[in-house]
Amino acid sequence: MRKQFLMLIIATLCIFAPFISLPQNMSKTESTDRKWWKEAIVYQIYPRSFKDDNGDGIGDLKGIISKLDYIKSLGVTAVWLNPIYTSPNDDNGYDVSDYRNIMKDFGTMDDFDALLKGLHERGIRLVMDMVVNHSSDEHEWFKQSRSSRNSPYRNYYHWWNAERGTPPPRYSLFDVNHDAWRYDSLTNAYYLHYFSRKQPDLNWENPKVRQEVFDIMKFWADKGIDGFRLDAFQFAAKDTTWPVFPKGYEKNFTKYYAIGPHLHDYLKEMYNEVFSKYDVMSVAEGAGNSFRDAHDLVDADRKELNMAYAFDAVDVAKPDGYSLVHLKEVFTKWDNEFAKKGWLSIFLANHDQARMVTRFGNDNPQYREISSKMLTTFIMTMRGTPFYYNGDELGMNNPGFKSIRDYRDMATLNEYRHQENIGADMRAYLERIAFECRDNGRTPFQWNGTANAGFSTSKPWINVNPNYKTVNAAVQEKDPNSVLNYFRSVVKLRKDNPVLVYGKYTLLDKQNPDVYAYTRVLGPKRLLILLNFHGHNAKAITGINMDKAKVLLGNYARPSTNGELRPYEAVVYEL
Ligand code: GLC
Ligand code: CA
Numbered sequence: 001m002r003k004q005f006l007m008l009i010i011a012t013l014c015i016f017a018p019f020i021s022l023p024q025n026m027s028k029t030e031s032t033d034r035k036w037w038k039e040a041i042v043y044q045i046y047p048r049s050f051k052d053d054n055g056d057g058i059g060d061l062k063g064i065i066s067k068l069d070y071i072k073s074l075g076v077t078a079v080w081l082n083p084i085y086t087s088p089n090d091d092n093g094y095d096v097s098d099y100r101n102i103m104k105d106f107g108t109m110d111d112f113d114a115l116l117k118g119l120h121e122r123g124i125r126l127v128m129d130m131v132v133n134h135s136s137d138e139h140e141w142f143k144q145s146r147s148s149r150n151s152p153y154r155n156y157y158h159w160w161n162a163e164r165g166t167p168p169p170r171y172s173l174f175d176v177n178h179d180a181w182r183y184d185s186l187t188n189a190y191y192l193h194y195f196s197r198k199q200p201d202l203n204w205e206n207p208k209v210r211q212e213v214f215d216i217m218k219f220w221a222d223k224g225i226d227g228f229r230l231d232a233f234q235f236a237a238k239d240t241t242w243p244v245f246p247k248g249y250e251k252n253f254t255k256y257y258a259i260g261p262h263l264h265d266y267l268k269e270m271y272n273e274v275f276s277k278y279d280v281m282s283v284a285e286g287a288g289n290s291f292r293d294a295h296d297l298v299d300a301d302r303k304e305l306n307m308a309y310a311f312d313a314v315d316v317a318k319p320d321g322y323s324l325v326h327l328k329e330v331f332t333k334w335d336n337e338f339a340k341k342g343w344l345s346i347f348l349a350n351h352d353q354a355r356m357v358t359r360f361g362n363d364n365p366q367y368r369e370i371s372s373k374m375l376t377t378f379i380m381t382m383r384g385t386p387f388y389y390n391g392d393e394l395g396m397n398n399p400g401f402k403s404i405r406d407y408r409d410m411a412t413l414n415e416y417r418h419q420e421n422i423g424a425d426m427r428a429y430l431e432r433i434a435f436e437c438r439d440n441g442r443t444p445f446q447w448n449g450t451a452n453a454g455f456s457t458s459k460p461w462i463n464v465n466p467n468y469k470t471v472n473a474a475v476q477e478k479d480p481n482s483v484l485n486y487f488r489s490v491v492k493l494r495k496d497n498p499v500l501v502y503g504k505y506t507l508l509d510k511q512n513p514d515v516y517a518y519t520r521v522l523g524p525k526r527l528l529i530l531l532n533f534h535g536h537n538a539k540a541i542t543g544i545n546m547d548k549a550k551v552l553l554g555n556y557a558r559p560s561t562n563g564e565l566r567p568y569e570a571v572v573y574e575l
Pocket of ligand 1: 131231232285351
């Protein structure tokens with residue numbers, strides 16, 4: 001008992017001990033103000049697909065627990081878990097029916113407590129997903145709300161009584177007809193759902209709803225979790241005068257949906273009620289429509305959230321490719337805008353995206369590994385907190401699903417029906433989703449070359465990528481040059497070099513169509529990062545004298561010493 005207590009103290013000390021020390025003479029701005037969440041390396045785990053312990057084909061908490069030493073071995077310092085609360089799973093847990101319990105598929109609260117303890121013992125923090133723009137329609141609040149117009153829960157959601165006629169159109173991201181108002185004959189009224197019919201939007205104008213949510217957050221914070229990711233929160237506040245939006249608004253619905261009236265009041269209240277009372281980090285999905293919006297969410301003096309999670313960069317990759325110059329432009333603009341104030345997260349993938357290497361690198365067997373390593377180098381050498389998606393450390397790529405029957409994502413299946421209804425070219429649609437559907441990023445984690453990639457002893461809920469016999473963790477553990485071991489060395493590089501967290505970023509040779517080149521500078525420390533994003537040799541014109549440049553890391557056995565890069569070569573130099 002006593003020993004366990006000691007372990008816990010040591011683990012806590014490890015978590016809170018600063019990872020690194022900073023040079024004395026560095027300029028003091030909000031961006032160089034040290035925080036653990038700026039130094040964190042977040043590893044995102046999609047629990048459904050990570051590891052199945054009880055053999056029902058669905059990943060679970062015990063599965064994650066069985067892989068804690070693997071997670072620790074990566075060197076990451078925080079884990080973000082996608083929702084694990086009780087849910088009917090219309091949207092894989094993003095439809096919560098009980099925020100204080102664990103989804104049956106995933107296990108029990110005891111499993112959760114063991115997971116949290118196991119992470120903390122290893123010096124790893126836990127960030128939970130809070131899905132409170134909406135709940136499940138099977139949540140008790142909604143059941144009550146829909147039961148009667150006089151229910152005390154009626155105003156927990158947004159209702160439009162049908163005698164007023166049809167409500168002003170609202171776009172639903174996931175509905176078959178994209179109609180966000182669903183008629184419910186029980187009380188002759190429509191309810192609002194920006195996502196699926198089974199995800200009714202909560203009414204944040206109602207102070208009771210806000211109090212419920214803050215209580216839920218405190219419940220988890222009291223358990224000792226270390227952060228919250230607020231799902232779709234930019235959409236939580238609605239203009240409940242329900243203005244009619246201009247024709248075609250749905251093509252740019254974020255402009256009309258994001259950062260609605262009082263959103264900042266709600267966040268300030270959340271800060272006062274929750275964030276100010278615990279040492280937790282906070283990040284909201286989406287950052288509005290402008291840099292101003294993003295700053296208003298995260299600048300420290302506003303006392304709202306810690307870091308912005310914006311989609312501009314990840315949205316650059318399209319089925320027909322993307323321009324590196326464009327990608328550089330987007331990342332550079334965001335960095336420049338946040339050079340002094342606020343803080344960003346850096347990512348190229350998550351559970352809502354297809355695989356990073358397929359979209360941004362090259363998943364052709366010849367280049368899959370080398371380009372995965374290059375992209376990892378990029379994520380880990382940018383300013384901002386890296387959010388790294390599970391499986392990318394193996395270079396997992398899109399599985400190449402051919403039939404709609406391979407897909408599980410409700411949003412994709414609904415859209416398929418919608419496309420059919422409007423007489424679209426279904427072959428083209430299948431091709432498109434094989435590239436960009438989020439199920440591509442949700443196939444089971446490839447642990448080894450045995451049946452079902454070692455993910456489960458029975459048929460997984462979604463098919464395993466057929467390349468699991470060659471692409472898997474077990475094979476890569478044994479190979480010092482694997483994508484996995486490279487990932488570990490880049491993570492270590494970031495942890496050893498505060499310049500990679502806090503250093504100023506400067507883009508070089510910005511029009512270069514192949515090479516992404518930049519420096520990171522903090523006090524006397526100067527690093528140069530060169531990344532060839534393409535499959536041919538390329539060189540950047542950096543104007544930097546490379547004579548004294550020392551290679552810190554590279555993804556080729558003999559990294560380029562003169563800046564002439566081979567296909568997908570990545571090199572980090574100290575100048
Ligand atoms: C967010 C989640 C996504 C989910 C949606 C609705 O975008 O990341 O997975 O489907 O919100 O909750
Ligand atoms: Ca299971």
